[in-house]
Amino acid sequence: MATRQVATRAVALRTGDARDLAIVDALMTEAFDPRYGEAWTRSQCLGVLALTGVQLTLAIVDDVPAGFTMTRAVADEAELLLIAVAPAQRRRGVGTALIRAAIAECSACAIAKLHLEVRAGNDAVGLYRAHGFTKVGERRAYYRGKTGVAHDAHTYSRDINS
Template sequence: MTPDDLAALHGRVFTVPRPWSAAEIAGLLDGAGVFLLTEPQGFLMGRAIAGEAELLTLAVAPEARRQGIGARLVAGFLTEARARQAESAFLEVAADNLAALALYDAAGFRQAGRRRGYYATATGPVDALVLSRAPI
Protein backbone atom coordinates (compact mmCIF):
# COMPACT_ATOMS: atom_id res chain seq x y z
CA MET A 1 0.00 0.00 0.00
CA THR A 2 1.28 3.45 -0.89
CA PRO A 3 0.79 6.49 1.36
CA ASP A 4 -2.04 7.52 -0.98
CA ASP A 5 -3.72 4.11 -0.52
CA LEU A 6 -3.26 4.30 3.23
CA ALA A 7 -4.68 7.84 3.38
CA ALA A 8 -7.69 6.84 1.28
CA LEU A 9 -8.49 3.97 3.65
CA HIS A 10 -7.82 6.14 6.71
CA GLY A 11 -10.25 8.70 5.29
CA ARG A 12 -12.96 6.05 4.93
CA VAL A 13 -12.53 4.97 8.54
CA PHE A 14 -11.93 8.16 10.55
CA THR A 15 -13.76 11.40 11.00
CA VAL A 16 -12.68 11.84 14.65
CA PRO A 17 -9.84 12.22 14.92
CA ARG A 18 -9.59 13.61 11.42
CA PRO A 19 -8.09 11.29 8.80
CA TRP A 20 -4.40 11.58 8.03
CA SER A 21 -3.18 12.81 4.65
CA ALA A 22 -0.80 10.88 2.42
CA ALA A 23 1.92 13.41 3.25
CA GLU A 24 1.40 12.93 6.99
CA ILE A 25 1.50 9.15 6.61
CA ALA A 26 4.65 9.31 4.47
CA GLY A 27 6.28 11.58 7.03
CA LEU A 28 5.45 9.21 9.86
CA LEU A 29 6.74 6.22 7.91
CA ASP A 30 10.08 8.02 7.57
CA GLY A 31 10.27 8.49 11.34
CA ALA A 32 12.51 6.59 13.71
CA GLY A 33 11.14 3.26 14.85
CA VAL A 34 7.95 3.46 12.77
CA PHE A 35 6.60 0.33 11.10
CA LEU A 36 3.65 -0.54 8.91
CA LEU A 37 1.60 -3.74 8.90
CA THR A 38 -0.93 -4.33 6.14
CA GLU A 39 -3.79 -6.62 5.26
CA PRO A 40 -5.74 -6.39 2.00
CA GLN A 41 -8.49 -4.38 3.75
CA GLY A 42 -6.59 -2.75 6.60
CA PHE A 43 -3.38 -1.42 8.05
CA LEU A 44 -1.69 -0.57 11.31
CA MET A 45 1.12 1.89 11.96
CA GLY A 46 3.21 1.51 15.07
CA ARG A 47 6.40 2.86 16.55
CA ALA A 48 8.87 1.20 18.91
CA ILE A 49 11.58 3.27 20.58
CA ALA A 50 13.52 2.91 23.84
CA GLY A 51 11.63 -0.12 25.11
CA GLU A 52 8.17 1.27 24.47
CA ALA A 53 5.78 0.71 21.56
CA GLU A 54 2.93 2.94 20.47
CA LEU A 55 0.08 1.87 18.23
CA LEU A 56 -0.28 5.00 16.12
CA THR A 57 -3.33 4.08 14.07
CA LEU A 58 -5.36 1.07 12.98
CA ALA A 59 -7.77 1.21 10.04
CA VAL A 60 -9.98 -1.57 8.70
CA ALA A 61 -12.32 -0.96 5.78
CA PRO A 62 -15.92 -0.72 7.05
CA GLU A 63 -17.11 -3.57 4.80
CA ALA A 64 -14.32 -5.84 6.10
CA ARG A 65 -14.90 -5.43 9.84
CA ARG A 66 -15.61 -8.35 12.16
CA GLN A 67 -13.50 -10.69 10.02
CA GLY A 68 -10.43 -10.81 12.29
CA ILE A 69 -8.36 -8.25 10.37
CA GLY A 70 -8.03 -5.88 13.31
CA ALA A 71 -7.11 -8.72 15.67
CA ARG A 72 -4.44 -9.98 13.27
CA LEU A 73 -3.00 -6.50 12.90
CA VAL A 74 -2.89 -5.95 16.68
CA ALA A 75 -1.25 -9.35 17.18
CA GLY A 76 1.28 -8.42 14.49
CA PHE A 77 1.90 -5.10 16.25
CA LEU A 78 2.71 -6.90 19.51
CA THR A 79 4.99 -9.35 17.70
CA GLU A 80 6.84 -6.57 15.89
CA ALA A 81 7.10 -4.51 19.09
CA ARG A 82 8.65 -7.48 20.92
CA ALA A 83 11.08 -8.02 18.04
CA ARG A 84 12.11 -4.38 18.45
CA GLN A 85 12.75 -4.95 22.18
CA ALA A 86 9.69 -3.06 23.43
CA GLU A 87 8.69 -4.06 26.94
CA SER A 88 5.39 -2.18 27.03
CA ALA A 89 2.88 -0.81 24.57
CA PHE A 90 0.27 1.90 24.60
CA LEU A 91 -2.36 3.50 22.40
CA GLU A 92 -5.07 6.11 22.50
CA VAL A 93 -8.70 5.47 21.53
CA ALA A 94 -11.95 7.44 21.65
CA ALA A 95 -13.98 6.42 24.68
CA ASP A 96 -17.07 5.92 22.52
CA ASN A 97 -15.36 3.52 20.08
CA LEU A 98 -16.77 0.36 21.62
CA ALA A 99 -15.60 -1.98 18.86
CA ALA A 100 -12.00 -0.78 19.21
CA LEU A 101 -12.18 -0.99 23.00
CA ALA A 102 -13.33 -4.62 22.76
CA LEU A 103 -10.54 -5.42 20.30
CA TYR A 104 -7.85 -3.88 22.51
CA ASP A 105 -9.27 -5.49 25.66
CA ALA A 106 -9.10 -8.90 23.97
CA ALA A 107 -5.44 -8.17 23.15
CA GLY A 108 -4.65 -7.49 26.81
CA PHE A 109 -4.67 -3.69 26.85
CA ARG A 110 -6.01 -1.98 29.97
CA GLN A 111 -6.94 1.63 30.68
CA ALA A 112 -4.04 3.64 32.04
CA GLY A 113 -5.45 7.13 31.68
CA ARG A 114 -8.17 9.40 30.35
CA ARG A 115 -7.91 12.68 28.46
CA ARG A 116 -11.22 14.43 29.10
CA GLY A 117 -12.82 16.07 26.07
CA TYR A 118 -9.80 15.30 23.89
CA TYR A 119 -11.72 14.78 20.64
CA ALA A 120 -14.07 17.44 19.28
CA THR A 121 -17.07 15.93 17.51
CA ALA A 122 -20.26 17.30 15.98
CA THR A 123 -22.16 16.09 19.05
CA GLY A 124 -19.68 17.40 21.61
CA PRO A 125 -16.35 16.45 23.15
CA VAL A 126 -15.33 12.81 23.56
CA ASP A 127 -12.73 11.55 26.00
CA ALA A 128 -9.62 9.75 24.81
CA LEU A 129 -8.63 6.66 26.74
CA VAL A 130 -4.97 5.77 27.04
CA LEU A 131 -4.57 1.99 27.07
CA SER A 132 -1.42 0.11 27.91
CA ARG A 133 -0.08 -3.39 28.05
CA ALA A 134 3.01 -4.58 29.89
CA PRO A 135 4.68 -6.89 29.35
CA ILE A 136 3.94 -7.38 25.69
Protein backbone atom coordinates in the same frame (compact mmCIF):
# COMPACT_ATOMS: atom_id res chain seq x y z
CA MET B 1 -29.22 -31.18 10.35
CA ALA B 2 -27.10 -29.78 7.53
CA THR B 3 -23.73 -28.30 8.37
CA ARG B 4 -22.89 -24.89 7.08
CA GLN B 5 -19.44 -24.25 5.70
CA VAL B 6 -17.97 -20.79 5.88
CA ALA B 7 -15.05 -19.92 3.66
CA THR B 8 -12.09 -18.64 5.62
CA ARG B 9 -10.17 -15.92 3.91
CA ALA B 10 -6.56 -15.43 4.80
CA VAL B 11 -5.34 -12.05 5.93
CA ALA B 12 -1.99 -11.34 4.31
CA LEU B 13 0.23 -8.79 6.03
CA ARG B 14 3.02 -6.81 4.45
CA THR B 15 5.27 -3.95 5.44
CA GLY B 16 4.33 -0.69 3.81
CA ASP B 17 6.09 2.61 3.16
CA ALA B 18 5.40 6.09 1.80
CA ARG B 19 4.44 4.62 -1.59
CA ASP B 20 1.39 3.10 0.15
CA LEU B 21 -0.04 6.40 1.41
CA ALA B 22 -2.84 6.38 -1.16
CA ILE B 23 -3.98 3.05 0.33
CA VAL B 24 -3.67 4.45 3.86
CA ASP B 25 -5.66 7.56 2.88
CA ALA B 26 -8.42 5.49 1.29
CA LEU B 27 -8.66 3.19 4.32
CA MET B 28 -8.78 6.10 6.77
CA THR B 29 -11.49 7.81 4.70
CA GLU B 30 -13.53 4.62 4.72
CA ALA B 31 -12.86 3.58 8.32
CA PHE B 32 -12.83 6.83 10.31
CA ASP B 33 -16.03 8.82 10.74
CA PRO B 34 -15.07 12.50 10.15
CA ARG B 35 -17.27 13.67 13.00
CA TYR B 36 -14.64 12.35 15.45
CA GLY B 37 -11.45 13.83 13.95
CA GLU B 38 -9.36 10.66 14.25
CA ALA B 39 -7.95 10.43 10.73
CA TRP B 40 -4.54 11.85 9.94
CA THR B 41 -3.66 13.86 6.85
CA ARG B 42 -1.32 12.47 4.21
CA SER B 43 1.37 14.94 5.26
CA GLN B 44 1.08 13.83 8.91
CA CYS B 45 1.48 10.19 7.86
CA LEU B 46 4.40 11.03 5.59
CA GLY B 47 6.13 12.98 8.34
CA VAL B 48 5.70 10.16 10.86
CA LEU B 49 6.83 7.48 8.40
CA ALA B 50 10.14 9.35 8.06
CA LEU B 51 10.85 8.95 11.79
CA THR B 52 13.10 6.24 13.16
CA GLY B 53 11.23 3.26 14.61
CA VAL B 54 8.00 3.72 12.63
CA GLN B 55 6.46 0.74 10.89
CA LEU B 56 3.47 0.62 8.55
CA THR B 57 1.79 -2.77 8.15
CA LEU B 58 -0.92 -3.38 5.56
CA ALA B 59 -3.53 -6.13 5.75
CA ILE B 60 -4.69 -7.54 2.43
CA VAL B 61 -7.71 -9.81 1.92
CA ASP B 62 -8.42 -11.28 -1.52
CA ASP B 63 -5.88 -8.87 -3.05
CA VAL B 64 -7.75 -5.86 -1.63
CA PRO B 65 -6.37 -3.59 1.13
CA ALA B 66 -8.44 -4.33 4.24
CA GLY B 67 -6.62 -2.42 6.98
CA PHE B 68 -3.35 -1.10 8.32
CA THR B 69 -1.42 -0.24 11.46
CA MET B 70 1.25 2.34 12.04
CA THR B 71 3.46 1.86 15.09
CA ARG B 72 6.42 3.69 16.53
CA ALA B 73 9.05 2.18 18.81
CA VAL B 74 11.27 4.32 21.02
CA ALA B 75 13.70 2.63 23.41
CA ASP B 76 11.78 -0.25 25.01
CA GLU B 77 8.25 1.11 24.45
CA ALA B 78 6.04 1.39 21.39
CA GLU B 79 2.80 3.10 20.45
CA LEU B 80 0.13 1.91 18.09
CA LEU B 81 -0.31 5.27 16.36
CA LEU B 82 -3.04 4.27 13.93
CA ILE B 83 -5.12 1.24 13.15
CA ALA B 84 -7.85 1.16 10.54
CA VAL B 85 -9.97 -1.67 9.21
CA ALA B 86 -12.33 -1.23 6.27
CA PRO B 87 -15.92 -1.45 7.57
CA ALA B 88 -16.69 -4.43 5.29
CA GLN B 89 -13.75 -6.32 6.85
CA ARG B 90 -14.59 -5.70 10.51
CA ARG B 91 -15.17 -8.71 12.76
CA ARG B 92 -13.48 -10.93 10.19
CA GLY B 93 -10.04 -11.24 11.76
CA VAL B 94 -8.30 -8.29 10.10
CA GLY B 95 -7.99 -6.22 13.27
CA THR B 96 -6.89 -9.27 15.23
CA ALA B 97 -4.22 -10.10 12.64
CA LEU B 98 -2.92 -6.53 12.72
CA ILE B 99 -2.85 -6.33 16.55
CA ARG B 100 -1.16 -9.73 16.85
CA ALA B 101 1.45 -8.69 14.28
CA ALA B 102 2.17 -5.47 16.18
CA ILE B 103 2.56 -7.40 19.44
CA ALA B 104 4.81 -9.99 17.78
CA GLU B 105 6.99 -7.27 16.24
CA CYS B 106 7.30 -5.59 19.64
CA SER B 107 8.31 -8.89 21.21
CA ALA B 108 10.91 -9.52 18.51
CA CYS B 109 12.37 -6.06 19.10
CA ALA B 110 12.52 -6.42 22.92
CA ILE B 111 9.79 -3.83 23.46
CA ALA B 112 8.40 -4.02 27.00
CA LYS B 113 5.12 -2.10 26.58
CA LEU B 114 2.78 -1.22 23.76
CA HIS B 115 0.52 1.82 24.20
CA LEU B 116 -2.42 3.16 22.21
CA GLU B 117 -4.99 5.89 22.39
CA VAL B 118 -8.62 5.47 21.37
CA ARG B 119 -11.67 7.69 21.34
CA ALA B 120 -14.01 7.01 24.24
CA GLY B 121 -16.91 4.92 22.96
CA ASN B 122 -15.02 3.47 19.97
CA ASP B 123 -16.05 -0.15 19.32
CA ALA B 124 -12.38 -1.08 18.87
CA VAL B 125 -11.94 -1.02 22.66
CA GLY B 126 -13.27 -4.61 22.75
CA LEU B 127 -10.54 -5.69 20.34
CA TYR B 128 -7.86 -4.03 22.45
CA ARG B 129 -9.12 -5.53 25.70
CA ALA B 130 -9.29 -8.98 24.08
CA HIS B 131 -5.57 -8.62 23.33
CA GLY B 132 -4.53 -7.72 26.85
CA PHE B 133 -4.69 -3.93 26.80
CA THR B 134 -5.91 -2.15 29.93
CA LYS B 135 -6.98 1.45 30.37
CA VAL B 136 -4.28 3.55 32.03
CA GLY B 137 -5.34 7.13 31.35
CA GLU B 138 -7.72 9.62 29.82
CA ARG B 139 -7.40 12.87 27.87
CA ARG B 140 -10.45 15.10 28.03
CA ALA B 141 -11.69 16.69 24.80
CA TYR B 142 -8.75 15.30 22.81
CA TYR B 143 -10.44 14.62 19.46
CA ARG B 144 -12.30 17.34 17.57
CA GLY B 145 -14.28 16.43 14.50
CA LYS B 146 -15.42 18.65 11.67
CA THR B 147 -18.35 19.93 13.72
CA GLY B 148 -16.04 21.06 16.53
CA VAL B 149 -17.56 18.69 19.08
CA ALA B 150 -14.87 17.37 21.44
CA HIS B 151 -14.45 13.69 22.37
CA ASP B 152 -12.34 12.18 25.12
CA ALA B 153 -9.43 9.86 24.38
CA HIS B 154 -8.56 6.86 26.52
CA THR B 155 -5.01 5.56 26.81
CA TYR B 156 -4.45 1.80 26.95
CA SER B 157 -1.28 -0.15 27.57
CA ARG B 158 -0.13 -3.77 27.37
CA ASP B 159 2.95 -5.53 28.68
CA ILE B 160 4.45 -7.42 25.75
CA ASN B 161 5.95 -10.49 27.37
CA SER B 162 3.39 -11.17 30.06
